[in-house]
Amino acid sequence: MNTKQEPQRFVIPIGPQHPALKEPGNFQFTVDGEIVTKAIVRLGYAHRGIEKAAEERTWIQDLYLIERVCGICSHIHALAYCLAVEQLAHVEAPPRAQAIRVLVAELERIHSHFLWMGVSGHEAGFDTFFMYSWRDRERVMNILEKLTGNRVNYSANVLGGVKFDLDQEQIASIRGGIDFLEERTRHYLDVVATDFMFLQRTRGIGVMSRAQAEIMGAVGPTARASNVARDVRKDAPYAAYKEYPVDIILDERGDLEARFEVRLKELFESFHLIRKILDTLPGGELTARMPRKVPAGEAVMRVEAPRGELLYFIRSNGSDKPERLKIRTPTICNLTSVVKLAIGHQLADVPMILAGIDPCFSCNDRSVQIRTSNDPDGRMLSWDELRQHGIDFYKRLEK
Amino acid sequence: MNSEEIITVATGVVKSWDWATETSRPLPKQLDVKVKLIKELVPIIVGLRVKRLGYLAAITGIDLGPEVGEMDVLYQFCPGDVVITLRVRVPRQEAMLPSLCEIIPSAEVFERELQEMFGIQMLGLHTTEHLYLPDDWPDGVYPMRKDFDPQILSH
Structure with a gap:
């Protein structure tokens, strides 16, 4: 039995549908509370050869x-x-x-x-x-x-x-x-x-x-x-x-x-x-x-x-x-940058940072999964919910 | 720097390795450098970087087919309107190249592509995970090689 208390870290995958690239992409953001600490890119979900x-x-x-x-x-x-x-x-x-x-x-x-x-x-x-x-x-x-x-x-x-x-x-x-x-x-x-x-x-x-x-x-x-x-x-x-x-x-x-x-x-x-x-x-x-x-x-x-x-x-x-x-394609070059840029930012800023390099978001509804270290099956969030999270986060700041 | 100056500076850099390189200019704004010793590749690229000519636009792999038994790898640098191409040739069997990630972080995506599409092992690249191919892609099958048979995926 694992009795050691592990720090709460979430991995949030964004993607894979992501049609701006030659192929859709998946981003996995590890977050510590609200702050992104690690980001990984995975491509190729619709690689057409x-x-x-x-x-x-x-x-x-x-x-x-x-x-x-x-x-x-x-x-x-x-x-x-x-x-x-x-x-x-x-x-x-x-x-x-x-x-x-x-x-x-x-x-x-x-x-x-x-x-x-x-x-x-x-x-x-x-x-x-x-x-x-x-x-x-x-x-x-x-x-x-x-x-x-x-x-x-x-x-x-x-x-x-x-x-x-x-x-x-x-x-x-x-x-x-x-x-x-x-x-x-x-x-x-x-x-x-x-x-x-x-x-x-x-x-x-x-x-x-x-x-x-x-x-x-x-x-x-x-x-x-x-x-x-x-x-x-x-x-x-x-x-x-x-x-x-x-x-x-x-x-x-x-x-x-x-x-x-x-x-x-x-x-x-x-x-x-x-x-x-x-x-x-x-x-x-x-x-x-x-x-x-x-x-x-x-x-x-x-x-x-x-x-x-x-x-x-x-x-x-x-x-x-x-x-x-x-x-x-240009996006493959900009991807490297977006992945590095996200580190240290609020999770709420992720949608905007991703959108900022213009990876065409014509496919709206992406599946986002939140996984915790003690809940391996995770919780599903849609892209809409993540987007809403960003909007609510900034609304709360205003109050 | 105009294109002539860029080419002069780049030629000057490459000249320090004249025992390991062969230079040509296929077009007025292109410099083609054949790198005959793979271990000199990274030092030459560091040299280009120091002179601010290190914008790596792409790394292109080309399989020459099983008869030739070799593959070309082209490192394309694009400062200004000049294209500087460094060419290396690797065997199809147990191909290995040094990774550039330590000097040029953006090389990672290109190298991961070479690794899975052509089966070139990139020494110093920390990840061997697939970037484009599915997770259940069979080991040792490299789709951009000339003798790749798509039938292998049908069962």
């Missing part, structure tokens, strides 16, 4: 497979793949196609950031924010549908170019949509910077210093909110970003508030860029001719997905199929 499957398919079939790596940022995956294959085949897509690729990529960034904004508002218990931002997100979804025919998996890219052209009516509707969204973004920026309740959940929470962000390899807005100037669009311009440069938005605070502000300010860059593309859209062809077989060689392609740097590595053996295709 896309890298392996890509080796079995032709270059063209892979394009459709790759677009289904992620539902939120499908365009950027296909774009990275196309650019890498084009680099191997020594083909360059025409300037008009490159500009349209950037246009869709920026529209996708707007939709992704609005989606994230709503979700993190919801995690904070600020559901009005969630409802409004998702209502506004419909506007950009409609634009994308009008442009490409699809709300998600736009299928805009083909090897060597893009599938569709823009007409005057579409250009006018994009302009109208962008004006509306810009005004809304200005309002949201004001909300996240001034709303007292919301600031309580973001200011000084999950602080990541610049040195930490660098050593943990954080990417995208998460890194830029810690003053790490890392943006592939600026560092290594691809597609038409050389002709349409963007400014890097940096913040030195490194907390959740900074991550909100960086993402929202980035949207203004996107609006600006989209207008510029519409003003100066180059004429000409939409596709360049692609060979069926791709010459042997290797290509590394880096692009800036909404969540940060996305890397594709392709090795070709000269046949009609790739020898190896490697995908490194």
